[in-house]
Amino acid sequence: MRKTTRLLLFIPLCFTVLVAWFAWSAYHAAPTLAAENLRGAGLSISAAIEQLMIADPSFRSLARYTTPDIAYFALIDRQGVIRFHTYQGLIGQPFSGDVRYMLSNGISEQRERLGTGEEAYLLRTTVHARHNEYLLTLALHTYRADQVIRRANTGVTIVAALTIALWGLTLLTLGMFRREERHHREMNRREELARLGEMGALMAHEIRNPLAGIKGFAQLVETDDDIEQARKHAEKIVAQSLRMEALVNDLLAFARDDQGERQTAELSEVIQECVVLVGIEAAAQNVTIKVDAPVPLRAHVVADRIVQLLLNLMKNALQAMPDGGVLTIGLRQKSTTAHISVKDSGSGIAPEHLRHIFEPFWTSKAQGTGLGLALCRKVAEEHGGGLSVKSSLGAGSEFIVTLPVVK
Amino acid sequence: MKRNLLIFMCVVLCLWHRPASAFWGSDSTDAASGLDVAAGFDVNTITSIAGTVTSLPERKGQEQHTVMVVATNQGAVTVVLGPWWHWEKQSFSISKNREIAITGSLAQGKDGAMYLFAQRLENPESGETLTLRSDSGKPLWSRNGSGNRNGGGPHGGMGSRPGAGFRGGTRGGIR
Known part of the structure; x- marks a missing residue:
């Protein structure tokens, strides 16, 4: 019940x-x-x-x-x-x-x-x-x-009538609640089916493109006598296969429900680990990384998943600053929650795109799978937290991950 | 949902059972007063009242008994004059707002109103009298006491003698 x-x-x-x-x-x-x-x-x-x-x-x-x-x-x-x-x-x-x-x-x-x-x-x-x-x-x-007896009888009658009315209203309310619940479930089911259809179409589209490339290059390999040329075609086939593999990996990561074993992790250390991992790429793009984590904060998390989340956000930030900039990673405590902010100085996200960026398979990039940010939000929510974004065109974007802290 | 509602209603009905009774009451009991308007009388409560007639005699209830209302110093008293068929035969004149003196058995109904089972009526102005019951309370409209369940009198039994006297003894005699 x-x-x-x-x-x-x-x-x-x-x-x-x-x-x-x-x-x-x-x-x-x-x-x-x-x-x-x-x-x-x-x-x-x-x-x-x-x-x-x-x-x-x-x-x-x-x-x-x-x-x-x-x-x-x-x-x-x-x-x-x-x-x-x-x-x-x-x-x-x-x-x-x-x-x-x-x-x-x-x-x-x-x-x-x-x-x-x-x-x-x-x-x-x-x-x-x-x-x-x-x-x-x-x-x-x-x-x-006998006035007292009559009053008591009247009282009992009134009380019984009120009680019956109360129960009638309660049952009526319960009935309405249940009907509303059934209606809600039905709506959800329809939405799920619609989303499933949409996702199926998107996946088919995502897979068909590299598959068409693979097929084309394989036909060329089949007919080409020049071994050097055939090798180049084979390299293209491998690249397209890798793209498909990345898509499948993201999809699996998104669909995965098991959260792994949680451990109490120092969040500033997790951030540092991510910064090291993106450090070379950032330097190549002339992006300066600043870490602002003045106080140590611990959270009960699956560290790998949080690393995956932050890496995704940081890579997105780097992609938003192709001509260099500043990537600022902040860590603050607000009440019982840790706020990890990933802020770039890129071009920002258009307002009409903002409401779609967490939807699966939605992407503004030519080569993206559209699962990255959806996966990030899913990971944050699995840990009892959330993911939000603030952005303005020309001023950059700031993604904020919230996680419950451990005292 | 409907099944639960039906079960709940059944439980309420089971818990709220009361003895069945017709809406007009049982026997010759008046539903409003709870008094025995057809055969009720008790010598112990015989009293005399005097007042003004505020409501002329009229037929009332399942028993078709006759009632009128008299305003006295102690408040309104509903006077029960016996069956309508008997009253119709009487020539005693009653006018509204005229003085009247009545002797009879006084009772308080469950509605809180006072009822007088008339024994003798008297018009103080004309001196006209009408006797409806004997001194012992036996109604004159019943022959040889048959149908009169109010017989008896001062010897009509004690509380320890159920079954004798007025309406079975305990109801008419001195208790």
Whole structure:
């Protein structure tokens, strides 16, 4: 699973777990909270009723006592006679329950459905007035206390809806990502095929030219009686063969994926090695080489490949200065990256050519394979770095190789 | 992608199962109030109210019961007057914005509103009265108590005696 997909699933998953836990805890606590509220209200009302009973032994004042939460309440004496009821028609009526058992039972509470269908909270407790014991039956409306349960239910519903919406969006986004990815892969595949066709055509062209030369000179050798002349033709055949060999070697180097064994190398030493290798050619062209590498920098590289890269750049620079000039090789550290610059004082690269110079088989030279700079960039990227160019006509070009340094 | 979405929806549906119920509720329970509008009554909650009629009697719900709204000092009370077919036969005159006194069983619905299952109506101006239920709460529209599940009375059972009295005892008698 790709990183984006994992991230896209992980974030909603965390959110879902967090929100589900929050909703569940609120939902789980709501009935307990409602029960506590009802018990608190019931006990407060019981205490108030008991006070009124003590203050008024005739219980008449109880008829005026009311709160919005009370559905009804009744007082039953030990003989099972209803001494007070909020519905006065029931006062004096016998109570059919086991009052003595209920009195000895202390406080009892439960939710019960009344005859109207309403679910009420029923509290039975013992109250005292002037040395007499009464059973208080108190029924409370549960609507207000159940508000917390309703809120919790609404919360759970909203949270569930939001979570479903979130997951819907996540799956939709994932689907879009995957579709985009498929589209991208298809585009890449088509581009690769197009590039392959283009490269095939270019290679055929590159091979056909020397091959035509070889064929022509071989036909001449076949028919020529003059051995000296035939030798000259054979030399041409060898030259064309070498050109083809160079093309094939560059192609192989470009296509090669194996990077060899990496070692920590001193970059200034690698530069010096390259300078020595191009020194004679530079002197022959009257080019002065300046090396500006003030600090030692080390990188984890395949030294041969970096030498190949720098040599390519330096040879290109020399070719850009046929009438002499200055080739400056710089080495600097910027943050965690080494910057190796190869700067010439040649004629520079035309702006319209700049964007093509790293493309395989693109060349402005008559004899080039067009793989040199593409190979250089590939090598730099294989090492976790890059290759860029700055150039202006008449002022020369500067190629900058970046490589991660080793501390 | 579609398969994942279907699996996810199935999981949600499995986790979110609830007991099936018709949208109008079960039995004679009113969906909005959760009260038994056809047969509900409880002697314990009998009370009297007085107020102004704000809404004239009208048919309502699956049970075709009759309701009107009365504004009292304690707020609006929905008065349940029994089945519409019975109410239609009554000659008791009710006018909007006129005073009325009603005795009946008071209950609070799950919608938070107060409902009064009317037992007796009185017009304070004319002195006209209409009795819809007996003192014990037995509806007059039911013959010999058949169809009346609100019978019983103060002896209608304790919480420890399920099955006796009003709607099975525990719902009508003194608890």
